[in-house]
Amino acid sequence: MIELYVMLGLMIAGAIIAIEVRNLLSAVITVGVIGLGVSVVFLLLKAPDIALTQLVVEIMAVIIMIRATINTGIASVDSGTKRFGSFLGLAVVVLMCVGALPVMQHVQRFGHPLMLVSSRYASGAVARTGAVNAVTSIVLDFRGYDTLGEATILFTAVVGVVTVLRARGRKSEDEQVPESEE
Amino acid sequence: MSGNTGTQGMSLIVKTVTRLTVGLVFLYGVFIVLNGHLSPGGGFSGGVIIGLAFVNLVLAYGRDTASKIATAAGASMIESLGAVMFISIALLGLQWGGFLQNFLPHGTPFHLVSAGTLPLLNIAICLKVGAGMFSIFLALIVLLKFESEVKR
Numbered sequence: 001m002i003e004l005y006v007m008l009g010l011m012i013a014g015a016i017i018a019i020e021v022r023n024l025l026s027a028v029i030t031v032g033v034i035g036l037g038v039s040v041v042f043l044l045l046k047a048p049d050i051a052l053t054q055l056v057v058e059i060m061a062v063i064i065m066i067r068a069t070i071n072t073g074i075a076s077v078d079s080g081t082k083r084f085g086s087f088l089g090l091a092v093v094v095l096m097c098v099g100a101l102p103v104m105q106h107v108q109r110f111g112h113p114l115m116l117v118s119s120r121y122a123s124g125a126v127a128r129t130g131a132v133n134a135v136t137s138i139v140l141d142f143r144g145y146d147t148l149g150e151a152t153i154l155f156t157a158v159v160g161v162v163t164v165l166r167a168r169g170r171k172s173e174d175e176q177v178p179e180s181e182e
Numbered sequence: 183m184s185g186n187t188g189t190q191g192m193s194l195i196v197k198t199v200t201r202l203t204v205g206l207v208f209l210y211g212v213f214i215v216l217n218g219h220l221s222p223g224g225g226f227s228g229g230v231i232i233g234l235a236f237v238n239l240v241l242a243y244g245r246d247t248a249s250k251i252a253t254a255a256g257a258s259m260i261e262s263l264g265a266v267m268f269i270s271i272a273l274l275g276l277q278w279g280g281f282l283q284n285f286l287p288h289g290t291p292f293h294l295v296s297a298g299t300l301p302l303l304n305i306a307i308c309l310k311v312g313a314g315m316f317s318i319f320l321a322l323i324v325l326l327k328f329e330s331e332v333k334r
Contacts, residue, residue, distance in 0.1 A: 048222035052214070056230040060315055063237060068322050130288030131219035131297035139224065140300045144282035147303075148272065151310055155265055158314040162258070165321040 004044050011037040024069045032062040049135040191244030200242035207235040211312070218304040219297040225307030233312035237319050245323055257317040264309030271299055271306065 011034050018030035035058030042051035121142050122134060131137040139147050191197060215228030240248040275283030289296035 049224065049227075052222055053224075053227040053230070056227050056234065060230055060234060060237070060319075063234075063241075064319055064322060067319070126291055129284055129297055129300065130291060131300050132291050133219050133221060133224075135222070136219045136224050136300055136304070137297070140303045141282075141284050144272070144303075147307070148268065148282070151265065151268060151307060154311060154314055155261070158261065158318055161318050162254075162321045 004041060007037050007041050007044070011041075025066065028062065028065045028069055031065070032058060035061065049133070191247060192242050196242050200238055204235050204238050207238065208232060211235060211308075215304055215308040216294065216301065219300045220292065220294070225304035226311050228304075229308035229311030229313075230315055231312075232308065233315040233319075236312075236316050240319070240323065252316065252320075254317055254320045257313045257320065260309050261313035261317065264306045264311075264313065267306035267309065268303060271302055275299070 014030050014034045014037065018027045018034065021027050021030065035054065039051050039055040039058065042048075042054055121138050125134040125137040125142075126132060129137040129141045131141070211228045211231030211234075213228075214223035214231060215225055218224035218228065236248075236252045239251065272282045275281055275285050278285035284298040284300070286298035286302075288298050295301075
């Protein structure tokens with residue numbers, strides 16, 4: 001369990017560095033460190049399926065972010081962080097932790113399921129779906145609607161990104177000097 | 183770093199390494215997808231691995247060379263194909279009891295052809311996710327091209 005807390009501390013440190021660092025490329029790489037830390041945490045919690053997905057998606061996201069930031073000409077961000085603002089943020093975090101403390105005492109202990117139906121998923125997965133990997137049987141069979149919704153979200157996101165970015169790209173082919181941008 | 187703008191691609195070393203490894207990356211993605219119901223993995227992670235293989239091609243060989251293999255139109259067509267495949271498998275289940283019903287015979291566990299419709303749904307998700315991620319990447323490349331032209 002100690003390695004879990006080490007990874008969590010590393011991720012919190014990475015998040016703070018990613019906010020505080022001035023160079024944009026360094027910030028993107030630090031965000032990648034956080035994602036890889038999440039992947040290692042999933043491995044430590046014996047969830048290899050989600051660890052694999054997290055690892056691969058994190059690599060893809062870091063590649064996209066580096067490609068997006070490397071040529072924008074914005075090398076660094078110099079918005080001076082106000083001392084008062086950081087103190088205010090810290091105070092809000094502490095206040096929320098204090099407020100969440102009574103709630104956390106009513107939550108089930110770590111590893112005990114909140115939903116009792118999940119034990120039926122776990123015990124009857126192979127017999128009812130024929131899939132040896134119980135995660136796949138849950139994601140695609142018991143919780144098929146969830147997967148359909150996720151696929152729809154991804155489809156909508158891709159359509160939105162391609163639409164927003166393609167409109168600007170097409171303008172550059174039609175007219176050589178876009179006056180509206182200047 | 184001559185490959186920053188992504189027109190000509192990167193150096194000869196990167197191109198050679200990419201040529202030798204990109205097939206292995208692609209095959210690993212296919213393996214992850216097809217074994218999704220037997221081992222950790224599945225359509226989402228395998229699809230992203232396959233998409234990363236194409237991203238690797240575009241990064242190493244440049245946009246113009248790689249666009250002969252992987253175009254934005256092809257990517258969006260494959261993504262739509264995956265979505266249609268998922269929905270039609272789900273709708274076919276209506277014949278045997280309900281939406282998303284696992285209607286195919288389950289087969290014996292630990293075999294590649296087992297678990298009914300789950301491997302087919304995995305393949306559909308793989309097509310959708312891989313092509314979707316790759317088309318987001320291609321859209322960003324088009325944006326970069328536009329911005330470098332504005333600078334000139």
